[in-house]
Amino acid sequence: MRILLIAEQRQGKWNKVSFETLAAAQQLATETGGRLVAALPGQGIRALAEELAGYRLDEVLVVEHERLEPYTADGFTLALRQLIEREAPELVLLPHTYQVRDFAPKLAAALGRALLADCIGYRYENGRVVFVRQMFQGRTAADVTFAGPPPWLATIQAGAFRADQLERGSSPAPVRAVSVELSPEQIRVRPGELFREAKQAVDLTQAPVIVAVGRGIKEKENIALAEKLAKLLGGELAASRPICDEGWLPMERQIGSSGQTVAPKLYIALGISGAIQHVVGMKGSRTIVAINKDPNAPIFEIADYGIVADLFEIVPALNEALEQSASS
Amino acid sequence: MKIAVCVKQVPAKDAPLHIAPDGTWIRETDISFEMNEPDSYALEEALRLKEKHGGEVVAISLGPERAKQTLKEALAKGADRAIHIADEEFYRLDPLAAAQALARALEPERCDLVLTGLQSDDHGFGQTGVLLAELLGLPHATIIMSIEVQDGSLRLKRELEAGWFQWIELPLPALLTIQSGINKVRYATLKGIMAAKKKEIRTIPRTELLPSLAPTQKLERIYVPEKTKKTEFLQGPPKEVAAKLLEKLKHEARVLGSS
Numbered sequence: 156m157r158i159l160l161i162a163e164q165r166q167g168k169w170n171k172v173s174f175e176t177l178a179a180a181q182q183l184a185t186e187t188g189g190r191l192v193a194a195l196p197g198q199g200i201r202a203l204a205e206e207l208a209g210y211r212l213d214e215v216l217v218v219e220h221e222r223l224e225p226y227t228a229d230g231f232t233l234a235l236r237q238l239i240e241r242e243a244p245e246l247v248l249l250p251h252t253y254q255v256r257d258f259a260p261k262l263a264a265a266l267g268r269a270l271l272a273d274c275i276g277y278r279y280e281n282g283r284v285v286f287v288r289q290m291f292q293g294r295t296a297a298d299v300t301f302a303g304p305p306p307w308l309a310t311i312q313a314g315a316f317r318a319d320q321l322e323r324g325s326s327p328a329p330v331r332a333v334s335v336e337l338s339p340e341q342i343r344v345r346p347g348e349l350f351r352e353a354k355q356a357v358d359l360t361q362a363p364v365i366v367a368v369g370r371g372i373k374e375k376e377n378i379a380l381a382e383k384l385a386k387l388l389g390g391e392l393a394a395s396r397p398i399c400d401e402g403w404l405p406m407e408r409q410i411g412s413s414g415q416t417v418a419p420k421l422y423i424a425l426g427i428s429g430a431i432q433h434v435v436g437m438k439g440s441r442t443i444v445a446i447n448k449d450p451n452a453p454i455f456e457i458a459d460y461g462i463v464a465d466l467f468e469i470v471p472a473l474n475e476a477l478e479q480s481a482s483s
Numbered sequence: 484m485k486i487a488v489c490v491k492q493v494p495a496k497d498a499p500l501h502i503a504p505d506g507t508w509i510r511e512t513d514i515s516f517e518m519n520e521p522d523s524y525a526l527e528e529a530l531r532l533k534e535k536h537g538g539e540v541v542a543i544s545l546g547p548e549r550a551k552q553t554l555k556e557a558l559a560k561g562a563d564r565a566i567h568i569a570d571e572e573f574y575r576l577d578p579l580a581a582a583q584a585l586a587r588a589l590e591p592e593r594c595d596l597v598l599t600g601l602q603s604d605d606h607g608f609g610q611t612g613v614l615l616a617e618l619l620g621l622p623h624a625t626i627i628m629s630i631e632v633q634d635g636s637l638r639l640k641r642e643l644e645a646g647w648f649q650w651i652e653l654p655l656p657a658l659l660t661i662q663s664g665i666n667k668v669r670y671a672t673l674k675g676i677m678a679a680k681k682k683e684i685r686t687i688p689r690t691e692l693l694p695s696l697a698p699t700q701k702l703e704r705i706y707v708p709e710k711t712k713k714t715e716f717l718q719g720p721p722k723e724v725a726a727k728l729l730e731k732l733k734h735e736a737r738v739l740g741s742s
């Protein structure tokens with residue numbers, strides 16, 4: 156299968172999911188027996204392209220244009236459409252980043268082809284590739300295949316493949332510049348500056364223990380229960396997105412793809428279902444404890460210790476036991 | 484300003500899910516449904532824009548008969564009218580087909596702004612809004628956390644990864660996909676619920692908008708995912724479970740001091 160990988164950089168810095176996606180592309184190219192080409196869109200990115208050429212692949216295409224920096228959905232869609240039509244790959248793989256979410260569906264619609272978004276794995280069986288993605292917020296998995304003619308587009312979720320399994324090439328792959336045409340009036344979006352909200356007061360990445368609350372905590376007042384547990388364990392309090400959306404805890408305590416990524420010694424998830432956008436921010440934790448009343452909650456797929464119960468019964472019992480052992 | 488909001492009806496968050504016999508969808512009997520969460524934020528944003536700048540809010544949903552309930556909720560909260568694209572087997576549509584049906588229903592409306600959620604809680608395609616933008620020929624922006632209207636254009640706050648944001652500007656008409664947390668969602672009032680009874684829900688069969696399908700992807704089957712880690716489940720009365728867990732954390736996982 157002829158595979159085209161589209162790598163992502165922003166302002167000269169890699170988005171590292173690019174390399175995980177490259178690992179998936181290498182495996183697929185080996186299994187299906189086909190050419191693997193990587194493309195890098197942007198401006199002033201020659202050095203990054205040379206870096207990419209060190210990995211085992213057949214060619215690297217540098218798609219440079221002054222209107223590809225800064226990123227716009229219009230610019231990327233127009234450029235990549237030209238590239239795909241010219242290079243005619245069968246499978247186009249992209250990392251599932253916020254930037255890709257922003258333009259890949261537009262590219263797919265412009266080509267009239269399918270996009271399988273957020274794939275977490277694949278199987279190659281009977282000459283075709285079956286992609287695995289999640290549905291129902293991770294409560295079910297789904298096997299999905301392409302229908303109709305190529306090119307087919309798929310995006311790969313962060314953490315689904317391992318960049319440390321990337322193979323390097325015996326010699327650098329050839330790097331070729333490809334030109335694309337973009338005129339200013341085709342770009343309707345005017346991108347502005349990137350910024351962060353107010354300075355972070357807590358650094359959750361340094362906490363040895365994190366007690367995180369999800370929607371199962373029900374009310375703002377109940378957070379005190381989790382806060383007490385965090386204190387008794389010498390840790391920090393964190394939350395899933397809906398808790399911060401409600402304003403019950405500040406955004407800086409949010410764990411997940413749009414919040415912080417942490418890997419403490421101990422992560423205790425209270426009433427958190429385990430949606431992929433949360434899990435990518437904490438699955439590197441050494442020991443994961445999940446307390447959830449739903450035995451099928453996806454959080455149990457990655458938990459070391461699971462308690463299927465009402466958190467309002469278990470957490471007070473934990474607090475009491477910890478208080479007793481502290482005073483004895 | 485004329486604003487369309489795409490609202491999808493999805494299983495309620497705490498609904499127990501069972502896979503249907505044909506293996507490609509869930510059993511719909513005995514579960515309740517609700518408005519997809521980011522869509523309720525999109526609706527709220529549309530209502531606020533209308534309150535500020537005047538105009539009309541049209542809610543649109545593609546789904547089976549039950550989807551009308553979600554449209555009624557949108558009307559009760561303040562949408563002016565609704566469009567229901569009826570398809571009992573909507574779950575079989577690939578995202579491109581769903582977006583095509585939505586686009587054909589929205590084309591004649593000539594809206595200034597189309598809002599969608601950024602992702603649905605059931606299929607979770609994460610792409611319908613952007614597909615729709617391309618099909619309608621509109622500029623778009625995704626994962627929006629704030630909207631300011633300045634004559635003829637929009638100033639938007641886009642969410643990026645890991646706590647980063649970006650300001651961007653778009654000319655109108657445009658399409659935006661809305662992220663949860665952009666605002667505080669209102670509840671429907673009794674007065675709103677009464678008023679909704681008089682508002683129009685126009686039903687268009689999907690087959691009228693999109694008579695034939697040329698699927699670009701196929702959902703083969705859904706299933707309960709296999710566990711990747713061996714989880715040790717602790718059972719018993721709360722006190723006992725708590726003691727067991729602390730014991731394990733001290734002596735097995737060695738993540739707590741054993742004082």
Ligand SMILES: Cc1cc2nc3c(=O)[nH]c(=O)nc-3n(C[C@H](O)[C@H](O)[C@H](O)COP(=O)(O)OP(=O)(O)OC[C@H]3O[C@@H](n4cnc5c(N)ncnc54)[C@H](O)[C@@H]3O)c2cc1C
Nearest residue numbers: 369370371395396411412413414426427428432433448466
């Ligand atoms: C682009 C994008 C970015 C996102 N970024 C993030 C992010 O950075 N971080 C993040 O967290 N999410 C993020 N999300 C949202 C994510 O998809 C989920 O919606 C969210 O993580 C769900 O939060 P939750 O687990 O707290 O709530 P729910 O999914 O509602 O889960 C609540 C859980 O609590 C359990 N429960 C209820 N009552 C009790 C009780 N009494 N005792 C025990 N258990 C109980 C339930 O069984 C359920 O499993 C993002 C989504 C998108 C599309």
Ligand SMILES: Nc1ncnc2c1ncn2[C@@H]1O[C@H](COP(=O)(O)O)[C@@H](O)[C@H]1O
Nearest residue numbers: 489490545599600602603608609610611
């Ligand atoms: N059947 C539908 N009816 C109305 N809106 C929809 C439908 N499917 C998707 N959408 C909209 O598109 C967004 C993204 O959905 P998805 O691409 O399935 O993740 C949702 O948040 C809705 O706003």
